[in-house]
Amino acid sequence: MTRALVVDDSHFMRTVISDILEDGGIDVVDTAANGKQAVKKVEAVEPDVVTMDVEMPKMNGIEAVEAVMSRAPTPILMLSALTTEDADATLEAMERGAVDAFAKPGGTISTELSGHSDELVATVERVATADPTAGHGVEQTAPAESTSxxxxxxxxxxxxxxxxxxxxxxxxxxxxxxxxxxxxxxxxxxxxxxxxxxxxxxxxxxxxxxxxxxxxxxxxxxxxxxxxxxxxxxxxxxxxxxxxxxxxxxxxxxxxxxxxxxxxxxxxxxxxxxxxxxxxxxxxxxxxxxxxxxxxxxxxxxxxxxxxxxxxxxxxxxxxxxxxxxxxxxxxxxxxxxxxxxxxxx
The missing domain is CATH 3.40.50.180 (Methylesterase CheB, C-terminal domain)
Structure with missing residues (x-):
């Protein structure tokens, strides 16, 4: 069974996400309310996958992704609100090592997420299979200089x-x-x-x-x-x-x-x-x-x-x-x- 850590600063969202994942056959082994907690709990419980909020106090999702990838690389799925700021931050988190992203329908505190339960479960399961270090920080070998x-x-x-x-x-x-x-x-x-x-x-x-x-x-x-x-x-x-x-x-x-x-x-x-x-x-x-x-x-x-x-x-x-x-x-x-x-x- 896939083991997940759910990270979100909203108690309501942690509960909603955990319930959806548990109903979908995923074992939610723990939750965290901010990035600092998330980093510690990743090391403690060694989940197969992390769902990570973007905007959180103490340590945001971008910083948490970077810390997790440097200390205990784990597949991370970013859960992002439908805002320009969150979209930019999510892409930056993926640049730091997050594997994929899932948009929270309805915004930061979403009451509509349950309508996308199957999609969320499938995405979490898919991300859990990823190698979190493969391709991370890849830099292309520069092509030979072109004269014309x-x-x-x-x-x-x-x-x-x-x-x-x-x-x-x-x-x-x-x-x-x-x-x-x-x-x-x-x-x-x-x-x-x-x-x-x-x-x-x-x-x-x-x-x-x-x-x-x-x-x-x-x-x-x-x-x-x-x-x-x-x-x-x-x-x-x-x-x-x-x-x-x-x-x-x-x-x-x-x-x-x-x-x-x-x-x-x-x-x-x-x-x-x-x-x-x-x-x-x-x-x-x-x-x-x-x-x-x-x-x-x-x-x-x-x-x-x-x-x-x-x-x-x-x-x-x-x-x-x-x-x-x-x-x-x-x-x-x-x-x-x-x-x-x-x-x-x-």
């Missing part, structure tokens, strides 16, 4: 798919992607809808590329990228003269997720006539396997993150098992593989 854009093929498109544990790896890849390569970038990160805008902003800040959250009908050219909006599939609907267009929809979930990596990769393989590169990163499930095969069949290059650096190896493993992955690389070698695949000499 002529070194690369014309009009390449990069498709990135990730789930649990993915934000840090996505950020590191895009942060070291050379602007001279002139990619059109599409990112599908399984993430609550409340966080994708902030995630896109973080990618924009840390990358030489102009990254935005996707809007229906959005068009991008070289040096630009889109992050799939939470709860919307992102389909490539058109491609002409190196300019790519996407449409968003809320059609049926695939692999129980929306956005789905497969939707974006499969439609890109159908529409894009110039070089395609697809990479699947850490996460649970089978999403991305069919998409990788579509890209491979369309003549594109395909890569997967290796097991050692993946917080959860499910998505890369399923893709590798199809036989459609060209290379398996550790997280810090993926940018190098991506750029090498579009060099004119390769």
């Amino acid at each position: 854009a002529d070194e690369y093929v014309d009009h390449p498109t990069l498709l990135v798919g990730a789930s649990t544990g993915g934000p840090n790896v996505v950020e590191s890849i895009l942060g070291s992607l050379p602007r001279e390569a002139d990619f059109r970038v599409l990112v599908v990160q399984h993430m609550p809808a409340q966080f994708t805008t902030r995630f896109a902003n973080r990618l924009d800040d840390t990358s030489e590329y102009d990254i935005k959250e996707a809007e229906d009908g959005a068009r991008i050219s070289g040096g630009e990228g889109l992050v799939a909006r939470g709860d919307y599939h992102m389909r490539v609907s058109g491609y002409s003269n190196g300019r790519l267009r996407v449409r968003l929809d809320q059609s049926e979930r695939q692999h129980s997720v929306r956005p789905a990596i497969d939707v974006t990769m499969e439609t890109a393989a159908e529409r894009v006539t110039d070089p395609l590169v697809a990479v699947v990163l850490t996460g649970m499930g089978t999403d991305g396997a069919d998409g990788v095969c579509s890209v491979k069949e369309a003549g594109g290059r395909t890569f997967a993150q290796d097991e050692e650096t993946s917080a959860v190896f499910g998505i890369p493993q399923r893709a590798i098992e199809t036989g459609c992955v060209d290379e398996v690389r550790p997280a810090d070698r993926l940018t190098e593989a991506i750029t090498d695949s579009i060099r004119r000499s390769s």
Whole structure:
């Protein structure tokens, strides 16, 4: 049975979360009212997973995550209120080592959380399986210095798919992607809808590329990228003269997720006539396997993150098992593989 520590400064929320988890078959071994208590109790009770509030007295969630990761690395799920401040703080906590995030419906003191019980239990169970140290603090190996854009093929498109544990790896890849390569970038990160805008902003800040959250009908050219909006599939609907267009929809979930990596990769393989590169990163499930095969069949290059650096190896493993992955690389070698695949000499 999965053993959980519930951390929240609200006694009401600690009770609600504990009851939901216990009813879902998870053993809540203890609770904590602030970050300082959380760090001590993680060491004392050694839970399989921690649910961590963001805003707390004495020590907030970001500080607590950093302390836990340095003293007793444990998979942590951030439970965030639906505010811009909490979304930013949650992404920072994930940068410090938290594995995933779950948005509290209704705000900080939520009376609506019980309506999302199954989703919360499933997320806690998924996070509990993660390796909390894999990919943490990953830094990409810098690609070789480029002398000009002529070194690369014309009009390449990069498709990135990730789930649990993915934000840090996505950020590191895009942060070291050379602007001279002139990619059109599409990112599908399984993430609550409340966080994708902030995630896109973080990618924009840390990358030489102009990254935005996707809007229906959005068009991008070289040096630009889109992050799939939470709860919307992102389909490539058109491609002409190196300019790519996407449409968003809320059609049926695939692999129980929306956005789905497969939707974006499969439609890109159908529409894009110039070089395609697809990479699947850490996460649970089978999403991305069919998409990788579509890209491979369309003549594109395909890569997967290796097991050692993946917080959860499910998505890369399923893709590798199809036989459609060209290379398996550790997280810090993926940018190098991506750029090498579009060099004119390769």
